[in-house]
Amino acid sequence: MTAPLVGLAAALTMTACGVPPTGVIEAGEPASGMFSPAPRATAPVVVSLYFLRDGDLAAYPRESEEPVDLGAVVGRLFNGPTASEAETATTALPRLKRAPDVTAGGDAVSVQLPDGLAPLSQPAMLQLACTVARASTSSATLPAEPEPEPDPGGASTAPPVEARRPPAHTSVHVLGDGWTMTQSADACPGLP
Template sequence: MKGARGTALSAGLAAALTLMLTACGVPPSDVIEAGEPASVVRHPSPTPSVPVVVSLYFLDDGALTAYPRTVGDPSDLGSVVAQLFGGPTTGEAVTATTELPRLTDAPDVTADSGNLVSIKLPQGVARLSRPAMLQLACTVAHASGPFTVLPADAQRSGAPATPPVDAQRSPADTSVQVLGSGWTMTQSADSCPDLPQP
């Protein structure tokens, strides 16, 4: 008896709902096919960048000297400059010193489409010395060019890869412009020492 009442109640509700929708101007219709159900397209994860060794220039008995550092993203020039301002590591400090000040905030680094890199320092930083400007210019000159990553098979076999011609450009083409509080200095990299050959 209960089952018959439930079925009658359901049928009555369906009829009432249809009557209400029709009275509101909504015409009855059959099931509408709308195509395939929605699906999620998963894009492959971006390829992680391969760590690359760059040269940070510190002073060894006053002479500009390249110290190798590994960076995770070689295209992030701001990170390279921030590491330089961070000074020598404990191991490097055995021979390396720096004329660059420790910064309270990271500098703002921008590179134009040519060979000029601008570095805006936080407020209150005094004018830099010539050795400090050369540290920046030489580091940026050697870090701002295209980077070559060995193909996976060459990395396994240990065979050296020949870098593209544009990766071998002279660092002397690069200039650094440093903007401080009320002062601006520019330094070319034309007097930078060559990187040591592996």
């Protein structure tokens, strides 16, 4: 008997305040999970692109704040050296109007170039093969690691990604308009 009286008292109190009675109001799904107030900072990913320095292959490391897939790495290589890299770097690769199609399987990577391009030179093929070999060991295939301690100057003490794991022995198949070329990464400088 006390429960109906408590309900009646609550209803009278609500109507006395001018609040009309309502039914259940649907307001979306209930809250679930816990969310971090701020995203965790991740260590930069370092991927080396191979350009030519005085005619010889040389690795030019580039940092990225997010993981970079193999297609993006190859696209960056075909875009050539940055303004600061161009002080010492050149490229034998042609500039492309659209990114090449890149597929990977086993120890081979295929790069389908847009139509109308001549076969690549030997230095261009080596640039491509060495960059792909380095990129095949980048963050996309590495487990998460603890964040490094910054040095007193504020720079990260993390080694480049490729220094943490040996590179894959990769071959690159480049397919052009009526031609195909293959290059091994076994002779790349700095690769075991």
